[in-house]
Amino acid sequence: MIIDLNGTQINADEARIDPSDRGLTLGDGVFETIRVRNGKPDRFGAHVARLREGAKVLGIVMPTTDAGIETRLTNVLKANVLKNSVVRVTLSHGAGPRGLLPPDPAFPTLIISAAPMPDAAGPVKAIIAMTTRRNEHAVTSRIKSLSYLDNVIARREAAEYDADDALLMNTQGRLAESTIANIFLMINGALVTPPVSDGALPGVMRADLIARFRAEEHPLEVDDLSRAEEAFLTNALGIRPLIEVAGQPIGDGEPGLITQMLAARL
Numbered sequence: 686m687i688i689d690l691n692g693t694q695i696n697a698d699e700a701r702i703d704p705s706d707r708g709l710t711l712g713d714g715v716f717e718t719i720r721v722r723n724g725k726p727d728r729f730g731a732h733v734a735r736l737r738e739g740a741k742v743l744g745i746v747m748p749t750t751d752a753g754i755e756t757r758l759t760n761v762l763k764a765n766v767l768k769n770s771v772v773r774v775t776l777s778h779g780a781g782p783r784g785l786l787p788p789d790p791a792f793p794t795l796i797i798s799a800a801p802m803p804d805a806a807g808p809v810k811a812i813i814a815m816t817t818r819r820n821e822h823a824v825t826s827r828i829k830s831l832s833y834l835d836n837v838i839a840r841r842e843a844a845e846y847d848a849d850d851a852l853l854m855n856t857q858g859r860l861a862e863s864t865i866a867n868i869f870l871m872i873n874g875a876l877v878t879p880p881v882s883d884g885a886l887p888g889v890m891r892a893d894l895i896a897r898f899r900a901e902e903h904p905l906e907v908d909d910l911s912r913a914e915e916a917f918l919t920n921a922l923g924i925r926p927l928i929e930v931a932g933q934p935i936g937d938g939e940p941g942l943i944t945q946m947l948a949a950r951l
Contacts, residue, residue, distance in 0.1 A: 687764040689757045689797040691748070694764055697798065706794055707787060708777025712832030714794075715739035718921045719772045720802070724762060726772060727921070729755060731889045736774060739828035745778050748793050757797050769802040771922065777831065802922075808940055809918055810929040811863065813907060814839035814851040819861035821884030826861075829886065836864040850918070852930060855884040860905040866918035867891040868927065869900060870909060871943055876900035890919040890951065898947070915941025917948075924948040 686697045707713035717736045720727045733751045740747055749757075758772055775796040781788045817835045820826055835853070843851040843864070852868065855861045861884035862868055868885075869878045876894070879885040880902040894900045910916070916927040916935045924947055926940035 686798065686800070687761060688799075689761050689795075691795055692753075692757065694760065700796075702794065703780040705780045705782070706777055707779065707781045708775070708794060708831050710781075711778075711785070712830060713743060713787065714745070714775065714777030714831040715743065715829050716773060716775045716831060717829060719758075719774065720921050720923070721762060721767070721770045721772055721799070724759075724768045726755070726758060728889050728893065731892065732774075732921070735829065735887065735889065736776060739830070740776055742824055742828050743778065743830075744787065745776060745793050746791070747776070748795050754795075754797070758799075761797050761799050765799055767799050767801060770799045771802055772797065772799045775831070805923075806925055808926040808928045809849045809863075811850045811852050811927060812843050812846050812848045812931055814842055814853050814864075816842045817853070819853040819855045819884035821855040821857075821861065821882060826884050827881060827887060840864045853884070854907065857883075858907070859883050860907060860909070861885050863918050866920040866925070868905075869894065869917050869919065870905060870913040871915045871941060872909065872913050874914075876943070877903045877905060879903075879905050888919060889921060890924070893951065894919065894947070910935060915944050917941075917944040924951060 687694050688697045690700050717732045719732050777794045778787045779792040779794045817838045839851040850863045852863050853861045860879050867888040869876055878900055881887050883904055910930050914936045918925045918927050926944045928935055928938050
């Protein structure tokens with residue numbers, strides 16, 4: 686697989702990251718996952734805007750323009766002969782000395798990689814994570830940080846129960862998101878999703894649903910799952926029906942009609 690490392694195309698198995706790179710040693714970086722259809726990245730502008738916002742929070746100066754990222758991304762797709770794929774853009778603060786403060790000047794690391802689009806995933810049976818919670822007070826809850834340890838821990842917990850995913854509560858016990866997706870519930874005919882202030886990542890697909898289909902941001906309790914007629918999870922790769930949580934069915938335990946309609950359209 687060919688990747689782009691700081692503007693140079695190279696075989697992934699030949700690529701080298703400095704052992705002192707802060708993305709590796711401290712998780713000091715951000716990333717974006719972008720779906721590509723027929724060679725065109727979905728919602729590219731929104732993804733790059735979020736990447737830049739995350740970089741700003743961490744004090745990372747972007748090493749290229751939006752157009753530069755798009756050109757590198759397109760060239761990686763061409764090099765790997767990929768049209769329907771998943772691209773990951775990874776940005777770290779670059780190599781640095783021991784300690785928490787980044788070097789001045791810093792030389793960020795920017796990696797663009799791609800992989801074939803995976804087969805469509807089926808409906809989700811989830812648990813409520815008990816081993817960790819989403820800290821809605823942390824600024825990092827609003828960016829796609831390279832430090833994904835809470836999500837990893839929760840996903841491992843889900844695997845222990847043979848579940849497909851775990852839903853994360855915030856520090857107040859309200860629903861925030863799943864390990865890799867935003868959550869939407871259909872309650873009394875209205876689409877609702879946890880607000881960013883409750884720890885929900887400001888997802889790109891989430892924003893699209895709020896803007897185009899009048900989904901509402903509203904705090905959600907775990908008990909609201911039992912009131913939902915249907916539910917689904919969203920991320921850059923699409924929409925997956927959420928049909929069961931902790932052994933209890935959502936609605937009739939089958940993918941809902943609204944979920945299926947949105948999945949087909951988005």
